[in-house]
Amino acid sequence: MALEHSAPTARAVRDAEETTCCIVGGGPAGAVLALLLARQGIPVTLLEQHADFDRDFRGDTLHPSILEVLDEIGLAERLLELPHAKVRTATVPTASGQAPIVDFSCLKTRFPFIAMMPQSRFLDFITAEAQRYPSFRLLMGANVQELIEEGGVVQGVRYQGRDGWHEVRARLTVGADGRFSKVRKLAGLAAITTSPPMDVLWLRVSKHPEEVGGVMGRFGSGAMLVELDRGAQWQLGYVIRKGSYKQVQAAGIDALRQSIAALDPTLADRVHEIQDWKQVSLLSVAADRLKRWYKPGLLLIGDAAHVMSPAGGNGINYAIMDAVATANLLTEPLKAGRVTSAGLARVQRRRELPTRIIQTIISGVQDRVINRALDPCTAFQLPLLFRLPLLRNLPLIRELPVRLIGFGIRREHVAPEIRNPVAMTAPVEA
Structure with missing residues (x-):
């Protein structure tokens, strides 16, 4: 027709x-x-x-x-x-160091x-x-x-x-x-x-060749940082409360650098690479x-x-x-x-x-x-299943997040x- x-x-x-x-x-x-x-x-x-x-x-x-x-x-x-x-892995901080919460090696693919x-x-x-x-x-x-x-x-x-x-x-x-x-x-x-409770500031810093890649999450008082391996760089997602970007910006770029370094001290030697707000991209979630x-x-x-x-x-x-x-x-x-x-x-x-x-x-x-994690008045702790290796290593808890992320529903x-x-x-x- x-x-x-x-x-x-x-x-x-x-x-x-x-x-x-x-x-x-x-x-x-x-x-x-x-x-x-x-x-x-x-x-x-x-x-x-x-x-x-x-x-x-x-x-x-x-x-x-x-x-x-x-x-x-x-x-x-x-x-x-x-x-x-x-x-291949995603990790979060625990009392004994970064612990894997997702390990894609267990996927049958x-x-x-x-x-x-x-x-x-x-x-x-x-x-x-x-x-x-x-x-x-x-x-x-x-x-x-x-x-x-x-x-x-x-x-x-x-x-x-x-x-x-x-x-x-x-x-x-x-x-x-x-x-x-x-x-x-x-x-x-x-x-x-x-209405998701957060927005994300995306930015990048250099990655040292000897650093282990993957995805890492870091938590602090009222702040959260996600680090994504981009080969020669770390792509950083600095997570903030919804609608708070103007306050973060008003505090200045140096305050942002200090917060990132506090969340992950291993980045302290390169946060100076973040020179101005033009390097920061706001994602309104x-x-x-x-x-x-x-x-x-x-x-x-x-x-x-x-x-x-x-x-x-x-x-x-x-x-x-x-x-x-x-x-x-x-x-x-x-x-x-x-x-x-x-x-x-x-x-x-x-x-x-x-x-x-x-x-x-x-x-x-x-x-x-x-x-x-973004509540500055609350001492944040990860859920119990992520903090206790015995729970974290149970097959269902170990494999379900991997399948959800890797394959989806x-x-x-x-x-x-x-x-x-x-x-x-x-x-x-x-």
């Missing part, structure tokens, strides 16, 4: 293209979904509003479940040839670690792979401003590029444009929100999920459908699992040109419960651990029938 064109708008549209699937947002969810669809010969256009993927302090964690997905389509080994750091890789490098890799397929088109600098909606059905988007307005018309439009989703706002979809992830002709996935707290590092994992489930469930309907609201509802049903469960778990951790696998790419209609240079 041919796509019906809408009445002319007041603005001059330079051109209109037609595709089968238009994905808004070139983050992990959008890029992986575009790749999986392009491998099946489905015409897909990926719109990214920025000129490149290079943004500082985006999520850089590739969980074992993500690496398994890439392995299923033959890309994991090539990806891991790119520079990255492997995180080819990839018993989290790969730390700049998100821009990952996205460049995924989109370069997608560009091998003639059905894929990537448009950078495409700032979506309108949904094209006719007869109650979303038929595509209008976006602003450097040279004016353009249209992309599609049988299915996917909003994968992150926590500040424009598509979500344009669609008017309502969300259920929670939020968490929510849409009541409904779709409307006719439109589906939202990843942070556009459910904003995840950074606690536990679940955002990218759940976004990519959404993308895999979407590809598994909608590849055949897209090929047949019959994407129904019932089909979109199946994606939400598949992914909503895992999202709700992990958000509930993380909310509990934030309230019972992080909120207490209901990890997705690429369906066997779409693991192999369809034959290309024309040769494309790698």
Whole structure:
């Protein structure tokens, strides 16, 4: 059935293209979904509003479940040839020193670690792979401003590029444009929100070659520090009470340096590298999920459908699992040109419960651990199960957090029938 064109708008549209699937947002969810669809010969256009993927302090964690997905389509080994750091443990301070609370070596997988890789490098890799397929088109600098909606059905988007307005018309439009989703706002979809008790200041200091990597948490009176191994650097997450950034900033950069050094004295010899607030990036922590992830002709996935707290590092994992489930469930309907609201509802049903469960778990951790750690009037202690080796080493307590972080709840696998790419209609240079 041919796509019906809408009445002319007041603005001059330079051109209109037609595709089968238009994905808004070139983050992990959008890029992986575009790749999986392009491998099946489905015409897909990926719109990214920025000129490149290079943004500082985006999520850089590739969980074992993500690496398994890439392995299923033959890309994991090539990806891991790119520079990255492997995180095999996460530790917290105890009376006897740093104690592991997560050890990925116990996971039954080819990839018993989290790969730390700049998100821009990952996205460049995924989109370069997608560009091998003639059905894929990537448009950078495409700032979506309108949904094209006719007869109650979303038929595509209008976006602003450097040279004016353009249209992309599609049988299915996917909003994968992150926590500040424009598509979500344009669609008017309502969300259920929670109020995490913290914000995070991201910054970096150098890492000595002899230092053991991994993820480490440090707690002090009213403060918390997370250290992520980034190869030659430590990426630091300085956790503060919600809305307190102005007070932290007013205290001065030297007070921030002193607090970091007090939380982890081993960093005292390099906190001087933090020279001014331009090196500090504020993440205003939020968490929510849409009541409904779709409307006719439109589906939202990843942070556009459910904003995840950074606690536990679940955002990218759940976004990519959404993308895999979407590809598994909608590849055949897209090929047949019959994407129904019932089909979109199946994606939400598949992914909503895992999202709700992990958000509930993380909310509990934030309230019972992080909120207490950030209370300057309370002497903070870790929960008993982390402080006592006998409890910490029980198989269930040892393995459950590892599986939750490494695989998530209901990890997705690429369906066997779409693991192999369809034959290309024309040769494309790698």
